[in-house]
Amino acid sequence: MITLKTRWLIFSGLFIIVTLSYILKISMVSQPSPQVEKSFDYLETLPESTIIMVSFDHEASALPEIQPISLALLRHAFKNNLRIVGLSLFAEGTAIGYRLLNKTAGELGKKYGQDYVFLGFKPQHIAAILGMGESIKDVFPEDYIGNRSDTIPLMMSVSNYDDIDIVISFADGDRTVYWIEYAGPRYGQQVMAGLTAAMITSYDPYLASGQLYSVVGGLRGAAEYENLLGKTGKGNRSMPAQTSAHLYVIALIIAGNIIYFRNRSRQGRG
Amino acid sequence: MQTRVPLLICLVFGIIMFLQYFSAHPVARAIYQTVTNDWWQVIFAFTLIVGVAGYARITLKKLGQGRDVPYSLVALGGLVLMPVLALIGGTKINSPFMWAFENMLAPMQATVFSLLAFFVASASFRGFRARSIPATILLLTALIVLIGRLPLAEMISQYLPKATFWIKDYPSMAARRAILIGIGLGSMATALRVILGIERTYLKGE
Amino acid sequence: MPAGVLQVKIITFIFLLAGSSAMASDSAETGAAWFDPATLPTLIVSIISIIIVLYSIYSVRSGREFKVREIPGLKAVEEAVGRATEMGKPIVYTPGYGGDIQRPTTIASLNILSSVAEKTAEYDCRLIYPTHDPVIMAVAQEVVKEGYIKAGYPDRFNPDDIFYISSSQFGYAAAVDGIMSRSRPASVFLLGTFEAESLIMAETGNSIGAIQIAGTDSTIQLAFFIVACDYTLIGEELFAASGYLSDNPSILSSVKAQDILKVLIALFVIVAVVWATIDSSSGWWSY
Amino acid sequence: MELGVIIAGLLTLAIYSFLYRDNPVYRMAESLLIGLAMGYVLVIYWQTAFMDRIFTPLFSLGDFWVVIPLILGLLMFSRFTKKYSWLSRIPIALMIGAGAGVSMPAMLYARTLKQMSASVMPLINENGAFNIEALVVAVGLISTLAYFYFSREHKGLMGRTAKLGTYFLMIFFGATFGYTVMSRMSMLIGRIDFLLTDFLHVL
Numbered sequence: 001m002i003t004l005k006t007r008w009l010i011f012s013g014l015f016i017i018v019t020l021s022y023i024l025k026i027s028m029v030s031q032p033s034p035q036v037e038k039s040f041d042y043l044e045t046l047p048e049s050t051i052i053m054v055s056f057d058h059e060a061s062a063l064p065e066i067q068p069i070s071l072a073l074l075r076h077a078f079k080n081n082l083r084i085v086g087l088s089l090f091a092e093g094t095a096i097g098y099r100l101l102n103k104t105a106g107e108l109g110k111k112y113g114q115d116y117v118f119l120g121f122k123p124q125h126i127a128a129i130l131g132m133g134e135s136i137k138d139v140f141p142e143d144y145i146g147n148r149s150d151t152i153p154l155m156m157s158v159s160n161y162d163d164i165d166i167v168i169s170f171a172d173g174d175r176t177v178y179w180i181e182y183a184g185p186r187y188g189q190q191v192m193a194g195l196t197a198a199m200i201t202s203y204d205p206y207l208a209s210g211q212l213y214s215v216v217g218g219l220r221g222a223a224e225y226e227n228l229l230g231k232t233g234k235g236n237r238s239m240p241a242q243t244s245a246h247l248y249v250i251a252l253i254i255a256g257n258i259i260y261f262r263n264r265s266r267q268g269r270g
Numbered sequence: 271m272q273t274r275v276p277l278l279i280c281l282v283f284g285i286i287m288f289l290q291y292f293s294a295h296p297v298a299r300a301i302y303q304t305v306t307n308d309w310w311q312v313i314f315a316f317t318l319i320v321g322v323a324g325y326a327r328i329t330l331k332k333l334g335q336g337r338d339v340p341y342s343l344v345a346l347g348g349l350v351l352m353p354v355l356a357l358i359g360g361t362k363i364n365s366p367f368m369w370a371f372e373n374m375l376a377p378m379q380a381t382v383f384s385l386l387a388f389f390v391a392s393a394s395f396r397g398f399r400a401r402s403i404p405a406t407i408l409l410l411t412a413l414i415v416l417i418g419r420l421p422l423a424e425m426i427s428q429y430l431p432k433a434t435f436w437i438k439d440y441p442s443m444a445a446r447r448a449i450l451i452g453i454g455l456g457s458m459a460t461a462l463r464v465i466l467g468i469e470r471t472y473l474k475g476e
Numbered sequence: 477m478p479a480g481v482l483q484v485k486i487i488t489f490i491f492l493l494a495g496s497s498a499m500a501s502d503s504a505e506t507g508a509a510w511f512d513p514a515t516l517p518t519l520i521v522s523i524i525s526i527i528i529v530l531y532s533i534y535s536v537r538s539g540r541e542f543k544v545r546e547i548p549g550l551k552a553v554e555e556a557v558g559r560a561t562e563m564g565k566p567i568v569y570t571p572g573y574g575g576d577i578q579r580p581t582t583i584a585s586l587n588i589l590s591s592v593a594e595k596t597a598e599y600d601c602r603l604i605y606p607t608h609d610p611v612i613m614a615v616a617q618e619v620v621k622e623g624y625i626k627a628g629y630p631d632r633f634n635p636d637d638i639f640y641i642s643s644s645q646f647g648y649a650a651a652v653d654g655i656m657s658r659s660r661p662a663s664v665f666l667l668g669t670f671e672a673e674s675l676i677m678a679e680t681g682n683s684i685g686a687i688q689i690a691g692t693d694s695t696i697q698l699a700f701f702i703v704a705c706d707y708t709l710i711g712e713e714l715f716a717a718s719g720y721l722s723d724n725p726s727i728l729s730s731v732k733a734q735d736i737l738k739v740l741i742a743l744f745v746i747v748a749v750v751w752a753t754i755d756s757s758s759g760w761w762s763y
Numbered sequence: 764m765e766l767g768v769i770i771a772g773l774l775t776l777a778i779y780s781f782l783y784r785d786n787p788v789y790r791m792a793e794s795l796l797i798g799l800a801m802g803y804v805l806v807i808y809w810q811t812a813f814m815d816r817i818f819t820p821l822f823s824l825g826d827f828w829v830v831i832p833l834i835l836g837l838l839m840f841s842r843f844t845k846k847y848s849w850l851s852r853i854p855i856a857l858m859i860g861a862g863a864g865v866s867m868p869a870m871l872y873a874r875t876l877k878q879m880s881a882s883v884m885p886l887i888n889e890n891g892a893f894n895i896e897a898l899v900v901a902v903g904l905i906s907t908l909a910y911f912y913f914s915r916e917h918k919g920l921m922g923r924t925a926k927l928g929t930y931f932l933m934i935f936f937g938a939t940f941g942y943t944v945m946s947r948m949s950m951l952i953g954r955i956d957f958l959l960t961d962f963l964h965v966l
Contacts, residue, residue, distance in 0.1 A: 002396050004784070007683060010395055011388045011782045018387075018948070019955055023966065028421055060376035061383040061646055064953020065946060091807050095363050095372070123811045127307035130299065145362070173671065181873065185514060186294070197946030198672070201438060201939060202696060205447070208439075209881055219949045220421070238952045243421055245387065245948040250416050252395040253409065260399040276852040280860030287864030292519050294512035305861050308816050309832040310578075313854045314611060315812030316836030320843070321610025321640030322801050328636050341794040348798020349805075356806040367806065373767035374774060375644070375803055378796045380954060381778040382646035386672060387951035388782055389679035389704075390944055396682075397703030407933040408702070415941025437938050440896045444903025445935035446695055447878040448928070449711040451904075452911045453581075453693045454874025455737050456715030458522075459529050459730040460580035461863035461870070468533070468726045471586050472577075472615045472859055473852060518872040525871060545916050577855065578862020580870070614842060615855060644800035650778070654793045657785035699939035710932065712911045735914045741879050742905045749901050752885040762880045763872075 014248055021244040028239045032224040035207075038214040039192055040228045043073070046165060048081040051158060053167045055179070056088040056097030057125075062172030062196055063096065068222035068235035069194040070170045074104040076229055083154055084116040085164065087140070089125040089175050098144055113147070117154045120144035125178050133161050133187040161187040166213065170194040176203065180211045194221075277467040284465030322349070411437060517763045524740075529733040536729035544731060549689055549707035550717050553588070556663035556687050557595040566602035567592070568661040568686075570652055570677070571668030573645045574694055577611045580715070581693045585668040586612075586619050587718035587727075588691075592665065593623025597632055605638040606655055608648040613640045649673035653680045666690040666705070667714065670697040678704035691717065764964075772962030775954060879904075903931040 032040070046052070054074065058066050077084055086101045088094040098118045105116055112118075119140040122128035131139040136158055137149045149155045157163060167189055169176040176193045183189035190213050193203060197218025206212035216225055219242055222235030287305065290298040326349065329342045352370065359365040400406040417423060418434030463469035536542070560567045569589060575582040589605070596603040603620065607613050617638045624633035641651040653676060656664065664681040666674065666688065674690075674697040681688045682704055690701035691709025701708045709717050712734065719728045748761035777792035817833055820826035835857065841850035882904045884897035909921060910928030917925045959965045 002392065004683070006395070007392050008783065010392050014388055014391045014951070015955075018951055019959070022952060022955055022959065031424075059379070059645065060371075061380040061950070063376075063380065064384075064956070065949040091811075092376075095368055098363055123807075124307040124311055127303050130303070197949065198696060198943040199946075201442075201446075201942050204438065204443060205878065205881055208443075209877070218945050219952070220945065234956070238949060238956070239421065241952045241955070242945060242948050245951070246416065246420060246944060249391060249394045249944050249948075250413065252391055253398045253413060253416075256395045256397075257399055257409070260401075272849040272852070276856035279853055280856040280863075282860070283857050284860040284864040287861045288522075288867055289864075291865065291868040292512060292515045293510050294514075295510045298510075302865075304828075305857075306865065308829070309835060310858060310861075311808075311812045312816050312829075312832035312836045313839065313858060315808040316839040316854075317610040317614060318643070318804065318808055320839055321613050322805060323843075324613070325640055325797075325801065328639060331636075341790055344791055345794040345798035348795045348800075349802045352799055352802025352806055353809075356809075361806060361810065369767060370799065371803060373771045375796070375799045377771035377957070378650075378774050378778055378792060379644060379646040379800075380950065381775045382650045382676065382796070383672060384950040384954045385676055385778070385782065386947045389675045390947045392683075393675060393679055393700065393704045394944075404929050404933045407930050408937045411934045411937025412941045413937075415938045416944060419941060419945060434941075436896075437934060438942065440899045441903050441931055442935040442938040444882065444900045445907045445928075445931040446939075447882055447900075448904050448907030448911065448931075449695055449698070449935070450874045450878045451741060451908065452712030452734075452738070453715075454870045454876075454878070455525070455734040456584070456712040457580035457693075457870040457874065458525055458867050459734055460583050460715055460718075461867040462526060462529050463727060463730060464580070464583060464859055464863040465867075468724070469583060469587070471583065471590050471619050471722075472855060473618070515868070515872075517876060518868050521871055521876055522868050542914055543916075544913050547913075576862075577858055578866065580863065580866055583859070583863075611855065611858065614839070614851060618852075642797045642800035643804040644796070647796045647800035650781075650793045651797050653781065654785065654790060657781075695935075696939055696943060699936040699943065702936045703940060710911075716913050732914050735912050738908045738912060741875070742908055745879060745882055745901055745904060748880075748883040749886060749897060752883055753887050753897075756885045756889070761883045763876055 010252065014245065017244050017248050018241045022238070022241040024240070025237075026240040028223075028236070028243065032228055033221070035215045035217070036221050036224040036228065039073075039216050040076070040225060042166070042192065042214065043076050043080060043082065046080065046082055049083055050165045051083045051085060051154070051163055052077060053085045053087070053164045054097070054101075055167060055169045055175075056086070056093030056100075057090050057169050057175030057179075058096075058172040058196075059090055059092040060096060064238075065196045065219055065222075066170050066172060066194065067096075067100070068219060068233055068238070069216050069225065070100055071104065071233060072222055072225040072229055072231075072235065073168060073194060073216065074100060075107065075231065076225075078104055078108040078110050078115070079229075081115075083114075085136070085154065085158060086116065086118040088121045089128060089178075091121050091123070093170075094121040094144065113152050114154055117152050118144045119149070125175060126182055129178055129182045130186070133183060133189075135160055161189045164189065166190045166192055168192045168194060172196045172199065174199075174202070176212070177206070180206050184211050192216075197221075273470070273473050276473055277470065281465055281467060284461075288465070325349075411442075525733075525737055528736050529730050532729045532733040532736070533726045536725045536732075542729075542732050544716075544720065544728070547709065547713050547717055547720070549691065549709040549713065550720055552687070552689050552707040553592065553665075553717075553721065554595070556665070556689055557592060557599065557601065559687055560596075560662035561599035561601045563662045565662035566604055566659050567596060567663045567665065568604045568606075568652070568656055568659065568681075569665040569667070570606055571609075571612055571616075572666065572670035572692060572694075572697075573608050573648055573673050574669030574671045575612065576609055577615060579669060581669050582612060584715045584718035585691075586615060587722050588665075588667055588714075589616060590619045590623050591721040591723075593620040594627045597624040597627035597629045600629070600632055602634075602659075603637060604655060604659060604661070606641045606648070606652055607639075608641065608643050608645070610640045613638060645671060645673055646676075649676045652677050656680050656684055656686070660684050661686050664688045666692070666701070667709070668692065670694050670701075672697075675700040675704055681705075768961050772958060775958060775962070902927070907931050 088097045169179050179191045192213045193215045195217045200217040219238045223239050226233050226235045290302050332338050333342045355367040361367045398409045415434050418430045423430045571585045664686045670692045688705040689707045690705040691714040716731050719731050777788045781789040820829045835854040838850045841847040886897045888894050906924045906928035909924040
């Protein structure tokens with residue numbers, strides 16, 4: 001246990017460091033990691049009007065980290081004239097997904113119903129994922145804003161995963177695993193993930209086994225993707241603050257040990 | 271009767287759900303869908319009402335005793351507010367319900383989540399002291415990975431990011447796999463005992 | 477449960493398993509879709525595991541004893557209850573946001589809760605159990621009540637102390653933090669499937685000076701618990717601990733079965749690695 | 764400034780006040796958070812469970828099968844009585860039993876089978892070089908499994924192997940912690956961005 005005062009000191013230190021480095025705009029360009037490059041190249045080389053599925057499988061609380069990633073990928077997809085079927089397997093991701101799709105579609109002049117569609121939220125994600133392998137329109141008879149799915153132009157050319165090139169799942173937890181484990185083996189669906197940095201390691205086994213195509217992870221992944229795309233955003237913006245917070249944690253670990261060894265040698269002498 | 275019936279149901283559904291896993295037949299899939307999707311969802315929803323009612327009862331009891339009055343009022347107010355807003359304007363985008371979600375609930379949840387940053391800092395300060403050999407290994411690995419993950423790491427040494435990935439992909443992965451294997455075995459054995467009715471903690475409390 | 481009933485159940489179970497394997501061979505010939513051939517390795521491993529678990533339960537029932545090693549976190553459970561009693565302070569026990577009642581981890585956590593409840597009943601120590609899942613709440617109420625009855629103090633049981641506190645991950649985390657700060661428990665149990673809330677709770681528990689015993693099957697959160705808590709039950713240790721505390725030899729015996737399976741897995745890996753070295757084109761070990 | 768932003772900003776600050784210590788302002792925000800979150804989930808389940816799974820199938824589609832989950836659900840209400848509360852064990856037993864049935868093979872596959880086969884790599888590369896990684900993974904896996912071996916005291920060879928296992932575990936914990944810090948910081952950056960940009964208009 002550490003004293004309350006030490007805690008306050010640690011907390012205020014973090015707050016000040018992050019705030020300052022966020023205000024001072026320092027530019028940091030980092031080399032894209034292989035995973036980000038792989039993801040970028042995949043979307044870059046897809047032929048125009050290919051249909052991809054984008055699933056917002058996260059909660060509102062993960063927005064600061066997920067949004068820069070999803071924005072970058074959605075912009076990229078729309079820029080390359082891919083068509084997007086959006087949905088959410090997390091209730092809280094629903095409004096977020098709809099808003100992000102509309103925002104990026106607006107920037108690039110895409111039309112709802114033709115270039116993209118948002119199907120909304122389905123609880124019981126496993127059943128939803130399996131069901132879409134048979135028929136997407138059965139799982140989502142209506143889109144998010146209440147149009148009948150079979151009347152939407154984009155949905156007329158989609159029946160199940162056979163018409164979807166890749167599923168991109170933005171997740172702050174294990175929802176992507178369900179895409180991998182249920183849409184993967186049974187329906188041969190390719191899956192890509194946009195993840196919070198914390199989740200990256202838990203997906204390593206799936207990357208290694210090839211069940212997951214690629215990952216764009218954390219603010220750093222977003223920043224790298226933004227660089228590849230040639231459009232800076234929140235990912236780039238946040239990198240200095242994240243780096244300084246990171247350095248601060250390293251400093252705290254070292255400081256903790258210095259204090260520990262000093263006390264120990266003092267006790268040893270006393 | 272009070273324990274027999276639940277035990278029997280547990281056994282039957284345990285076996286059915288176990289067997290459906292191995293089948294790709296439409297009937298098996300339909301069973302899976304119906305039980306895990308529709309039934310669970312409905313049972314959960316009813317239980318949710320029991321849970322919320324329990325919370326409301328405790329809070330009302332406090333109000334009655336004059337304890338924590340402002341807090342209890344705020345909690346009950348919030349509890350009533352969301353359904354009322356949903357009744358008034360629906361739950362679609364731009365409804366009052368979504369407004370309350372986006373401007374009250376979501377920011378508070380995100381802020382609680384962000385408290386983690388502070389707690390990571392305080393835990394780093396006290397949790398990584400090199401007290402023993404295992405603790406030193408923990409400390410050194412954490413430091414190497416933390417430094418190796420920095421965008422500046424390549425400037426210190428080109429091997430640092432590589433070492434970070436190596437640690438993650440091999441020794442760390444090996445331990446992680448062993449943990450997962452253990453959990454798989456533990457879960458399997460627990461589940462089997464549950465199905466056979468040997469494990470029946472949940473049936474207690476006559 | 478009388479041994480006869482169990483045997484009937486085991487026989488039913490094996491019968492059904494045999495049926496399903498028969499279905500497997502049948503499907504190979506007729507091409508019917510009843511059996512999904514992709515799941516064959518899982519079926520084989522399931523059958524092997526089930527046989528080993530049942531065998532060890534059977535051998536324990538027929539009087540064979542076996543020893544188990546000590547788990548440090550386990551002794552701490554007892555100490556933690558004792559500490560709370562001495563200090564006249566409550567205990568906070570919570571199962572984490574990631575679990576639901578279908579998850580074996582949650583069942584293991586409830587088993588430990590059951591024996592903690594017996595002890596708190598005996599020492600008249602307050603046990604506070606907030607949870608994010610109403611079904612877990614319902615079951616936990618039964619479990620704790622039974623613990624109090626078993627200890628002989630049913631009147632000390634307060635159902636209001638086992639409550640549902642919203643299904644929002646961070647609503648739950650904020651509430652548990654508030655509860656800990658206000659009730660200042662002497663001991664905190666964080667046992668179950670945790671997600672990001674793990675450290676929010678563990679650091680708050682630490683700041684109020686509580687002894688903290690954590691245990692989870694979420695690999696990422698284990699790292700945080702190791703750093704922030706006094707004792708951590710790592711993955712399978714949580715399941716083993718629930719066996720140790722239950723005093724039920726049948727439950728404990730499956731720990732032995734898990735050990736046998738671990739030996740088999742280790743052998744599998746050794747053989748496969750050697751095989752892969754000699755003939756890397758083979759690949760019979762990959763699924 | 765928009766009302767929503769003001770409210771969101773004040774609530775954000777109220778939650779942060781917990782970092783100083785528990786206080787009435789935090790407690791107010793906490794109570795509101797719990798209340799709203801409960802109300803929210805009630806609404807969500809009203810739509811997804813009661814409407815979509817009971818009322819619509821029953822009254823619009825005439826699907827009488829939903830009577831089964833309806834009855835199972837209603838049995839949960841027996842908890843409001845003392846005498847019949849045991850009836851609530853029926854739906855609970857169903858959930859637990861079915862959950863156990865699903866998770867037994869699923870856990871064995873994803874957690875055990877998949878992980879053990881993924882750990883197998885040849886000790887010698889195609890070009891004839893020694894593959895240290897394969898050895899590290901195999902040794903790490905087996906020694907960590909030895910740590911989880913419960914039915915024998917950790918003494919002798921077993922003890923040494925298990926000890927090696929704890930070292931691997933520590934490497935895993937250290938690495939996981941190191942990898943996770945980044946993510947935790949981005950949540951804070953997100954909130955600070957909100958406070959500075961939207962709430963205070965500093966940026």
